[in-house]
Amino acid sequence: MKTFKGRPVVPGNVTAEALVSHGGLNTLASFQKALQFGDKKATCGDQNNTDLYGKQMFGKALCLPQTIGSTTGGLVLYCACSMGRQPACMLFSEPIDSLAAAGAILSDVWLEGTPLPVVDCLGAEFLEYMKDGMTVTVKEDGTVEVS
Amino acid sequence: MEVKMQLTEEQQAILNGEKGETLAKVMETMVRYGDVFGADKMVPVTSKYNHLVTSVGLKALAPVYELMDKLIDAGAVSKQQFSMDPRPMDSNVPSDLLQDIVFKYFMFTRQEFYEGQLEKLGLMNKNAFTCTCYMDEVGNTPKKGDILSWAESSAVVYANSVLGARCNRNSGIIDLMGSVLGYVPSFGLLTDEGRKASWIIEVRTTKKPEAQLLGSAVGMKVMEEVPYVRGLDKWLGGKLDDDAKTYLKDFGAATASNGAVGLYHIENITPEAVELGEKLIREDAKVYVIDDQELQRVYDNYPVIWKNKDAKPKLCFMGCPHMSLNQLISWTEKVEASLKAAGNTQVVIPTVFTAAPDVLKAFGETPYAARLKKTGVITSYICPLMYMNNPMSTRKPVITSSNKLRTYTNARYYTDDEILEQITKGGK
Numbered sequence: 001m002k003t004f005k006g007r008p009v010v011p012g013n014v015t016a017e018a019l020v021s022h023g024g025l026n027t028l029a030s031f032q033k034a035l036q037f038g039d040k041k042a043t044c045g046d047q048n049n050t051d052l053y054g055k056q057m058f059g060k061a062l063c064l065p066q067t068i069g070s071t072t073g074g075l076v077l078y079c080a081c082s083m084g085r086q087p088a089c090m091l092f093s094e095p096i097d098s099l100a101a102a103g104a105i106l107s108d109v110w111l112e113g114t115p116l117p118v119v120d121c122l123g124a125e126f127l128e129y130m131k132d133g134m135t136v137t138v139k140e141d142g143t144v145e146v147s
Numbered sequence: 148m149e150v151k152m153q154l155t156e157e158q159q160a161i162l163n164g165e166k167g168e169t170l171a172k173v174m175e176t177m178v179r180y181g182d183v184f185g186a187d188k189m190v191p192v193t194s195k196y197n198h199l200v201t202s203v204g205l206k207a208l209a210p211v212y213e214l215m216d217k218l219i220d221a222g223a224v225s226k227q228q229f230s231m232d233p234r235p236m237d238s239n240v241p242s243d244l245l246q247d248i249v250f251k252y253f254m255f256t257r258q259e260f261y262e263g264q265l266e267k268l269g270l271m272n273k274n275a276f277t278c279t280c281y282m283d284e285v286g287n288t289p290k291k292g293d294i295l296s297w298a299e300s301s302a303v304v305y306a307n308s309v310l311g312a313r314c315n316r317n318s319g320i321i322d323l324m325g326s327v328l329g330y331v332p333s334f335g336l337l338t339d340e341g342r343k344a345s346w347i348i349e350v351r352t353t354k355k356p357e358a359q360l361l362g363s364a365v366g367m368k369v370m371e372e373v374p375y376v377r378g379l380d381k382w383l384g385g386k387l388d389d390d391a392k393t394y395l396k397d398f399g400a401a402t403a404s405n406g407a408v409g410l411y412h413i414e415n416i417t418p419e420a421v422e423l424g425e426k427l428i429r430e431d432a433k434v435y436v437i438d439d440q441e442l443q444r445v446y447d448n449y450p451v452i453w454k455n456k457d458a459k460p461k462l463c464f465m466g467c468p469h470m471s472l473n474q475l476i477s478w479t480e481k482v483e484a485s486l487k488a489a490g491n492t493q494v495v496i497p498t499v500f501t502a503a504p505d506v507l508k509a510f511g512e513t514p515y516a517a518r519l520k521k522t523g524v525i526t527s528y529i530c531p532l533m534y535m536n537n538p539m540s541t542r543k544p545v546i547t548s549s550n551k552l553r554t555y556t557n558a559r560y561y562t563d564d565e566i567l568e569q570i571t572k573g574g575k
Contacts, residue, residue: 027554032207036205036207036253036254037253068407070555071300071316071317071318072200072298072318072319073318073320074319074321075208078210078211079209083210096310098184098335099316099318101319102317103178105176110172110214117194129431142324
């Protein structure tokens with residue numbers, strides 16, 4: 001087991017299977033099709049993201065550097081959480097960007113429970129280490145255990 | 148909740164719920180958002196108008212409309228009137244039957260409802276739908292030093308850079324909440340330190356660089372950092388006139404969409420660069436030299452994601468971000484001249500020029516409107532990005548000189564000269 005320590009942006013406890021994007025996640029391009037056409041698995045629709053395209057995002061521990069793309073990104077993430085199609089958690093190797101932060105905080109403040117725990121600043125080594133399918137346990141204090 | 152930033156008594160009272168639960172949640176959202184980025188305080192929004200990025204009544208955004216209803220029901224409406232990004236549909240724009248059905252019955256089913264919500268929340272007027280709200284004809288032009296709560300990336304970078312206003316690259320909903328509250332957290336591009344450049348861009352091209360291509364190169368290199376651009380002023384005539392503003396509108400949109408630039412400084416041109424010059428550059432700034440070869444390299448690396456790369460274009464979009472009045476006029480002249488040279492009377496690819504409703508109205512009052520119509524070019528207030536950001540658009544070969552449209556859709560990028568050649572003389 002390997003442990004990483006980051007900053008809890010939205011603290012929460014969760015265990016899930018990892019899904020890794022080495023490039024930035026374009027939130028609108030990734031989620032729009034799934035939200036629009038009722039895909040409960042939230043299959044990634046971003047053709048430019050070769051790591052994630054066609055893979056289920058719902059319920060996964062999404063490991064990524066940052067989010068990119070349209071400034072609707074935050075509200076798209078909020079919609080995914082509200083509709084129950086969000087990842088189990090989002091784990092950022094870099095400091096979180098303003099769009100993802102907005103989506104995560106909006107979801108935590110305006111929706112019931114903690115729909116989307118988020119940890120950032122996990123470091124480049126974290127993203128290099130992570131592979132799809134690894135089991136990730138996230139703790140409230142920003143500790144991320146990988147097995 | 149634990150608050151890291153310093154709040155005034157009034158702000159703390161709102162957070163404590165003394166003005167209602169809904170406004171307390173709005174304050175909590177903005178305080179937590181600011182705390183993540185190390186904001187030291189909340190500062191008043193000072194612009195006359197706000198601008199919101201979410202202009203579409205998409206079925207998929209139902210949770211947003213529910214949130215809007217919560218704000219309206221609690222009386223937590225915008226303290227400012229606001230303009231909006233463009234509408235997603237316009238019957239002027241060519242579409243096939245399948246697109247019409249999907250747009251109307253599956254995608255934008257909540258458009259009318261949503262526009263009703265916007266009127267309750269503080270929409271400026273029914274024409275205020277454009278990504279270029281800062282145009283004189285539209286009237287949402289912030290002053291230098293104004294604090295904004297905007298989110299539309301192309302408008303944020305224009306307001307920061309060309310107008311000298313101060314705004315972070317916010318997300319949709321955060322833009323509205325800043326306006327409802329009347330405060331935004333002070334961090335990043337709202338601070339003097341956050342507006343300093345960590346990149347020097349040396350423009351060494353042998354001709355005026357294509358705005359959308361130069362912006363793309365800069366955006367992809369500096370990502371979210373602030374660039375200070377040298378060597379571009381001579382190509383802009385040394386002053387910030389209407390032509391330079393139009394150029395910087397397109398340049399900025401490309402920096403913001405191909406990267407995540409929220410502010411740039413153009414030496415001797417943009418207001419803070421004129422005022423402070425090289426004091427804006429950080430000591431450890433990196434240098435990126437852009438010459439003709441570098442622009443060509445960037446252009447050659449754009450992927451073409453059409454299924455059939457040799458397909459004949461079926462549509463051309465110009466105006467992402469929306470075109471300015473002087474751009475509509477100069478393009479009218481260019482299209483006419485190029486058609487005449489080719490021995491054609493009308494464009495050979497269906498072509499749509501998009502602009503703000505108020506800009507189109509002003510254009511309609513000039514003799515150029517009838518001349519452009521005669522060439523077969525269609526004008527529209529639509530958002531080309533929303534028109535194309537759906538599964539059906541992948542089947543349609545669309546060309547554009549917008550690097551933002553290229554980035555977010557399957558539209559294929561060509562330079563302005565190449566677009567002119569294609570629409571007047573025939574596509575490849």
